[in-house]
Amino acid sequence: MAVSSVLPAAPDRASRTEVAILEATRELLSESGVRHLTVEKVAARSGVAKTTIYRRWRSKDELALAVLIDFVQSIVPVARGEGARNELVALLKGAVNALGTTIMGRVMQGLVSELATNDDLSQAFRERVVALRVGEVRKIVQRGIERGELRPDTDVDLLHELLFGPVYYRLFLSGGALDRKLAARIVDAVLPTFTV
Amino acid sequence: MAVSSVLPAAPDRASRTEVAILEATRELLSESGVRHLTVEKVAARSGVAKTTIYRRWRSKDELALAVLIDFVQSIVPVARGEGARNELVALLKGAVNALGTTIMGRVMQGLVSELATNDDLSQAFRERVVALRVGEVRKIVQRGIERGELRPDTDVDLLHELLFGPVYYRLFLSGGALDRKLAARIVDAVLPTFTV
């Protein structure tokens, strides 16, 4: 039988350890943020010795970075839809949903302060999250321009900030809900400026 | 001579103590951010006993928030200008400038994670910072509607999020510069949707 190719193979100890540490870190981050994250709690939660964690990551900042990278892997590309408006709504809806209904929102809340003082962390976030989303917006805009929907001089970077900024503003500061209507409302408020 | 009405009167001990603490906190915040702020460093820098600090603020987060609120209150008032567009640009420019050129940006970066998990802190921030700015936007919008510039059904809360969201997005995540042109670019990108 091809079981070993269908089910994940029994992981070796090193892999099990790493998975357990990252999983415990995710849980603790979503519960109380990076501020209250401690290596000793991660050790207790994961059933791993504290020293084992320090053998893999030099500090809890690098551990948080690993969790962030893990999240990025699960970010899905955007489906091609009927019109730039709907495509942008779908893209933004994905972000709103991820931040509002998964622990990614809590993790982001916990990590954001670290991004300010940790250059490695902020660089990784910009390269693997921000750049990714700017790229998606760029693809959508390009198609919108070709279809004659959007203005050829559309500023992709600015549009990206106008779309995602309010989402994170709610998550971090204003405390507003990340509900299903938010994405469409933001897109419909911003897009007319860039429409032909 | 009217010296006592020109120069500040000699403050009593309580006032001197509080000023020294807040000043030392400001200095330390601007040097290394909230992340590396410790009560014991504030005590050493200000020449005040650690216990004296704890008699006034229950934690270093409340201390940092006190400094933040101090800044916000000296920034918010908006001049009445010629047209909603210019008034909004002025308002947003004030925020951009404060976040970009003073320690307020650093303080915000350090506090934002705590805002997610500390209810007292987030409530205080929403009441004393967010609500203040929403109110300013509301005043401007009201005048804009009366002058026939803006649509009567303008969503003030949404407009506020669309304006300030991208600013904080740069500060927290994208790492973009908080330059002088940013405020006008955001306003000009968002406002057409709400213009008659």
Added chain:
DNA sequence: CCAAAACGCTACGTACCGTATCGATCGGCG
């Protein structure tokens, strides 16, 4: 089966937290 690698466990020294205690200092008030 046996070395090498990875891990668990315990024990440090350091830093900072937040609190308690007590003597010293300041400030208003008779």
Added chain:
DNA sequence: CGCCGATCGATACGGTACGTAGCGTTTTGG
């Protein structure tokens, strides 16, 4: 002027978490 309450400085303390070191134990792979 002198007193008394309020405030402050100094010190000590228990507690948490950091990051490192030493050593015995388990797992892995040749």
